[in-house]
Amino acid sequence: MYKISRHLLTFLYLAIGTMSIFSCSKNEEPLSEKKNPNANVTVNEKSKLATISVTNLPARSEVQLVYANERGQILAKGLTDNQGEWKFDTKLLVGFEQHLKVETLENQHAKQIKTLDIPAAKQDLNQEQIETLLMKHTWNSVASSSRMLIRHQGSLPLDKFIGIAQKQFQFGPNGKFIFSVTSPLNFTDNKGTWSFDNQEISINTRIPLGPLAIKHVRINELTDSKLSLLAEISEGLFLIDFIPLN
Numbered sequence: 001m002y003k004i005s006r007h008l009l010t011f012l013y014l015a016i017g018t019m020s021i022f023s024c025s026k027n028e029e030p031l032s033e034k035k036n037p038n039a040n041v042t043v044n045e046k047s048k049l050a051t052i053s054v055t056n057l058p059a060r061s062e063v064q065l066v067y068a069n070e071r072g073q074i075l076a077k078g079l080t081d082n083q084g085e086w087k088f089d090t091k092l093l094v095g096f097e098q099h100l101k102v103e104t105l106e107n108q109h110a111k112q113i114k115t116l117d118i119p120a121a122k123q124d125l126n127q128e129q130i131e132t133l134l135m136k137h138t139w140n141s142v143a144s145s146s147r148m149l150i151r152h153q154g155s156l157p158l159d160k161f162i163g164i165a166q167k168q169f170q171f172g173p174n175g176k177f178i179f180s181v182t183s184p185l186n187f188t189d190n191k192g193t194w195s196f197d198n199q200e201i202s203i204n205t206r207i208p209l210g211p212l213a214i215k216h217v218r219i220n221e222l223t224d225s226k227l228s229l230l231a232e233i234s235e236g237l238f239l240i241d242f243i244p245l246n
Contacts, residue, residue, distance in 0.1 A: 035056040038054070038055050040116075041053075041117075045119075049089050050090050052089075052100070054080065054086040057085075057086075059081065059082045059083070061084065062105040063078050063102070064077045064102075064105065064110070065088065065100045065103075066100065066103060067149055067150055068101045069099070071150050072151075073148050073150065073151060091121075092118060092120065094123050095123070096120050099117055100115065123218075127199070133227075138169070138245040139168060139244065140168050140242055140243055141240060142242060143163050146163060148163070148236060148238050149236075150236050158234060162240060164184070167179065167180060168245055169227075177192035178190045179205040185208065193205075201229075202216075214233050217230070217231045227241070228241050
């Protein structure tokens with residue numbers, strides 16, 4: 001009887017051990033199948049659009065795109081869907097390759113998923129076409145679509161200058177440039193200058209706080225009804241949109 005009991009106990013121990021191993025291995029299967037968060041970019045050069053896709057995150061995760069620069073600003077924020085995916089479309093910028101950090105926010109801390117490179121768009125207009133269209137209108141700024149890509153250095157409130165102040169650019173013949181602000185105050189400088197060389201514009205003017213140099217200005221978009229400038233000011237980078245002043 002003792003031998004039978006001993007054999008029975010041995011059998012039970014072996015059976016329980018086998019079941020435990022099977023159970024552990026079963027429980028670990030989903031972990032081995034868990035995928036790491038990922039991000040990719042698809043570029044359509046014809047439409048000048050880049051689509052950024054983020055996958056393999058928990059549902060309703062916070063995601064943001066940030067310019068990969070020590071003073072880089074946030075381009076976009078969003079939440080993943082129930083499948084843990086998020087997509088965002090952004091325009092290619094003429095003469096500027098965009099380097100973006102894809103980050104997820106966990107407990108208010110940013111965790112980088114990947115860095116993506118978006119190629120620069122090509123300029124479709126020649127110098128004569130650009131100069132003709134620039135001088136055709138007085139251009140009135142559109143604050144709602146203008147933004148800062150890389151924060152400037154120094155103490156000038158350029159974020160307000162770009163995103164709040166209502167301003168006009170007038171490109172005159174022989175390099176004459178007139179700059180005006182109509183809100184939140186009234187100011188005009190009619191002694192400014194502009195030049196255009198190698199697909200870049202340089203502007204020297206004055207704002208209410210003093211002289212202002214706008215360098216390496218690239219024509220991101222220019223039609224009879226819209227002007228979009230990618231401009232460097234005080235080591236910062238800004239996208240400034242305009243429409244013709246009626």
